[in-house]
Amino acid sequence: MKFVDEATIDIAAGNGGAGCVSFRREKFIPFGGPNGGDGGRGGSVYAMADRNINTLIDYRYARRHEAKNGEPGRGSDQFGAAADDIVLRMPVGTIVSDAETGEVLVELLEHEVKVLLAKGGDGGFGNLHFKTSTNRSPRQKTPGWPGEAKKLKLELRVLADVGLLGMPNAGKSTLIAAISNARPKIADYPFTTLHPNLGVVRVGPERSFVVADVPGLIEGASEGAGLGHQFLRHLQRTRLLLHVVDMAPFDDAVDPVKQARAIVAELKKYDPKLHAKPRWLVLNKLDMVPEDERDARVKDFVKRYRWKGPVFAISALAREGLQPMVEAIWHHVAAEQRDKPLPDLRFDTPIGDV
Known part of the structure; x- marks a missing residue:
């Protein structure tokens, strides 16, 4: 296997799902009220140190890593599903830094340490969220929040005495x-x-x-x-x-x-x-x-x-x-x-x- 100790990657967390505007409509229930659910959370991107990996070659050729977006809310009080997180496994001793500012974000020095790199966006609010005693038929909703996106530089420094x-x-x-x-x-x-x-x-x-x-x-x-x-x-x-x-x-x-x-x-x-x-x-x-x-x-x-x-x-x-x-x-x-x-x-x- 080729030894690669430097790589540059782009990561993007998922966006949150949008909220839903919906009202309950059933026979003999003329004023069912709002039942639009919130959107689901977008997937986050994590880094995890793995002592069974000794090179960054996986990130030399796969440079874009995106988590999925959260699902939008639906009627009948249904909230959108949250998207799965993705975990990038890296060798122990990897330094993760921001490629644009040069700031070191994390050093992975211990096996199976898991660190958040990009947070997924929260889901938007459906009209069910805005129901009050004085606002019984709200038509407001909010879009999902965007997930974080970063360009990262990975640098491997082996751990030796x-x-x-x-x-x-x-x-x-x-x-x-x-x-x-x-x-x-x-x-x-x-x-x-x-x-x-x-x-x-x-x-x-x-x-x-x-x-x-x-x-x-x-x-x-x-x-x-x-x-x-x-x-x-x-x-x-x-x-x-x-x-x-x-x-x-x-x-x-x-x-x-x-x-x-x-x-x-x-x-x-x-x-x-x-x-x-x-x-x-x-x-x-x-x-x-x-x-x-x-x-x-x-x-x-x-x-x-x-x-x-x-x-x-x-x-x-x-x-x-x-x-x-x-x-x-x-x-x-x-x-x-x-x-x-x-x-x-x-x-x-x-x-x-x-």
């Missing part, structure tokens, strides 16, 4: 495959990863976290080089970034320190808040470095890069050094969850069980 950041071919896909249940495409050419991949890392009973792997970032991405910044939004909800560095590039002229600095510079251009997130260094592909040179190469990199944060020297392919890194990540994520839990959103508009 840890995000992998690095150049193409740094070994991010191999790493997520080694530590989680994800099975991304792995090959020996750049930009093998074309869309984000999620994997659940099981550390122990009731001890797990989610890792996100996004396509590689290269120098000049802010100007559109490579795949640009289009997938970095998926790292904005993470609690920790793992900066994966290739310690054994194919070209000896390539300096890993220069590449690492270029990645950080592009990250800062994209979003200073994302740049300020906790970030750890993961020095990968040490299995391709002679064993007697590994410690020296790691120390040289850390010294020239002037890094003072956590560093993990690993080989994702040979699965060396992964367990201490996974344990450290889990402890960090668990501490972050206790201190700064993800926002538990509540809304003033009618919603389902949260």
